[in-house]
Amino acid sequence: MFSRSRLAALAVTTACCATGAVVVTSPAHAATVAIHDIQGATRTSPLAGQQVAGVTGVVTGVRTYGSSRGFWFQDTAPDDDPATSEGVFVFTGSAPAVQVGDAVTVSGTVSEYVPGGASSGNQSLTEITKPTVAVVSSGNEVPVTTVGAKSVPAAYTPAGDPAANGSVNGLTLRPKKYALDYYESLEGQNIRIGSSRVVTASDPYAELWVTVKPAENPTARGGARYGSYTSQNTGRLQIQSLGAAADFPAANVGDVLYGSTEGPLDFSQYGGYTLVAREFGTLKQSGLARETTRAQTSGELAVATYNVENLDPTDATFEEHAAAIVDNLKSPDIVSLEEIQDNNGAKDDGTVAADVTLGKLIDAVVAAGGPRYEWRSIDPVDKQDGGEPGGNIRQAFLFNPERVSFTDRAGGDATTPVGVVRSHGKAALTASPGRIDPANEAWKNSRKPLAGEFTFRGKTVFVIANHFASKGGDQGLTSQFQPPARSSETQRHAQAVSVNSFVKSVLKVQKNADVIALGDINDFEFSGTAQRLEDGGALWSAIKSLPRSERYTYDYQGNSQVLDQILISPSIRKKAAFRYDSVHINSEFHDQISDHDPQVLRLRP
Structure with missing residues (x-):
């Protein structure tokens, strides 16, 4: 050289x-x-x-x-x-x-x-x-390298050089030891993969992900599960096309690109190493169906969380969201909604009310054959809760008044913190609905938790709706810095501490209180965020009651992972009568109406 x-x-x-x-x-x-x-x-x-x-x-x-x-x-x-x-x-x-x-x-x-x-x-x-x-x-034979399960190492990446701020750029490649080194050693080369299973559905940008390692951490429905920070799934590979976007296959998770897919190995801003296909395999559909959970019995309280992805009155997805709630979720008694936008969506004119958005969704649920839900929420201060500029996203509760009642207690607003008092020997909120610790720096430019007090068959259940800070700004798994920095988790850690402290204040007043904290946590069930939410045994993430192959709510860059969680207090966990279901209706499909799967918890308070 x-x-x-x-x-x-x-x-x-x-x-x-x-x-x-x-x-x-x-x-x-x-x-x-x-x-x-x-x-x-x-x-x-x-x-x-x-x-x-x-x-x-x-x-x-x-x-x-x-x-x-x-x-x-x-x-x-x-x-x-x-x-x-x-x-x-x-x-x-x-x-x-x-x-x-x-x-x-x-x-x-x-x-x-x-x-x-x-x-x-x-x-x-x-x-x-x-x-x-x-x-x-012209007309020369094109050289090609075959990439498959045996050629890609099991280890993902070396640690970066401490003297170079953790960068791997200056390290000599060891393609037989590390997957990222192997892919880098093929950068720009023409590669070919054989029949490969789709692990992230095709998206509007004409991209999908496959795995060349079919036995690597498979989910129950064909994906590749992301189960820890050191289990990145080395067989994942992004596929783009050198042809027209209109010719790109509409693929769901579990489908298979049969035959060979071939083209140069590029590096993309969104996803890293990417096979830019000159020739595509033939897509064979697996027939993956959207899941449906079972209906709750008369003695079960069904509580769900559902991120409806920036829903505002101009969207065309109200009927589909309503059908998901009624048909796939079986009309839960309580639904925590995330990403409800104000009445004119992204228009930035000071509007913060979302009664039109929520009313339109409730009407669509009724039209789909569901109950006429009532709703509770608190409007945020304009432009203080993050999300799409002008959208003023917030959490909101839907509840079926024929099955559950909401305890309305005045005093809750965008800036007043909700507290806990003792009433007749039991815990009670000072305001219902109320926001948890809204002035805490942890919630700056982020959605503040919404706490509500519900009654089901004479039993009080406290529900806390959350939407933690996003992962925006984190370095990707294929970053030159290894391990990649997760700068966004600093805020989520602080948010988790805030919610955990509030739950502990409830349990201090009433040790056996039934408390549910749920929503788009934007972090994994094994993360430091989850650990802080669970601190001291105040809460436990109930998705961990599922088999590992079923623990996912979101699909990103070929990794099926947990972002949405329902956490429960010790009294609920000890009863051992709860049932958890991650209802896969969105994350695995190319025609998703949200990028998150809803979660349902059924319990007997």
Whole structure:
């Protein structure tokens, strides 16, 4: 492999004064500069910023759309170092005048491009920019590397270099030991996968995820479960298409791309290593059906949480959400809704009321054959609860007045904290509904918890509706920094402490109080957030009562994972009469009406 100084001496540049284009010339021996010399044995090129000439290979893919137009080409005479990729992307900026199978000679500048920008923490993509390209011949055989279960290591990534702030960029690749090193060693190469199961449904951006390891942490319905921070599922691979978006398959989790799918291995801002398919396998549908939970018995209280994804009166999904509540969830007695927007949605004019949004949903539930729910909520202060600007999202309770009653107690508003008092020897809220600790810095620009007091068959049940801070800003699993930083969890940890403290205040007054804290927690059942919610045994995440293969509520980048939770106090857990169900109606489907699956808890207070 050539050193930086050796290659710099080989390449001589001149500028064409008429056009400003850079033309690269070199002595004849510069032709020995190969793609694997450019890629090197680390994640960044040893030649970054330098000009190279006479780089040869065969075109394996052409991208004629979007902001990153260009082509991939690959050396047909690889070296014997498995760490050095034989393929690279050539950024042309406009539709390139080459075709797959063309043998080409390329000169240009070696560059490192970070999808999403340096602040994203993403790994960089090695490219040749400002190229001059000569087509030598056409119709050549395209080299290909097969990627499968046996070729991808079980370990995900090495730890980053402490001297480089945890970056793995400068570490020599060990493709036989780590999955991310293996994929990086193939960056820009033409790869082929065989029949592979879909583990994240296709999305509006013409992307889906498959696994090349069918036995790796499978869910009961065909996904790949994310069960810990060190179990990232190494077989996951994002698939995009080099063809028209309209030709992209509409796939659900559990479907299979049969046959071979082939194309260059790219690195995407959203998801990391991506097979950009030039040829697609044939989609075979698994027939995955949306789940339906069972109805509660007369003596069971059914409590659900459902993130309805920025619902406002202009949306076209009210009938579908209503059908989900009535048909799939069997009309729970209490429904905690997250992401209810104000009456004019994202229009930013100071509106904060959401009575029109909630009324429209309730009417749709009745039209679908369900009960006429009543609702309780507290309007936020304008632009203080985060979410889509102008939308003023908040939590709200729906409840069936024929089955459960709500204890209305005045005093709750956007800024007044709800407290706990003793009344007739039992715990009671000072306001119902009321917001928990709204002035706490933990809830800055985030949804404040909504507490309500319900009565079912003469028994009081306290319900706390939550929507914790999102994971926005966290580094991805394929970040150059390993382990990736989860900066957003700092706020969720503080939020969890706030909710846990409130629950403890209820239990201090009444040890056997039935308390349910539920909602979009935006964190895993094994996370530090969940641990803080459960601190001291005040709560327990009931999704852990399910078999591991059924513990998921959300599907992200090929990982089926838990974000939505229902946590219960010791009195409910000790009764052992509760039943939990994660009702999979959204996360696994390409035509989802929300990105979250609802959760239902049935209990006997």
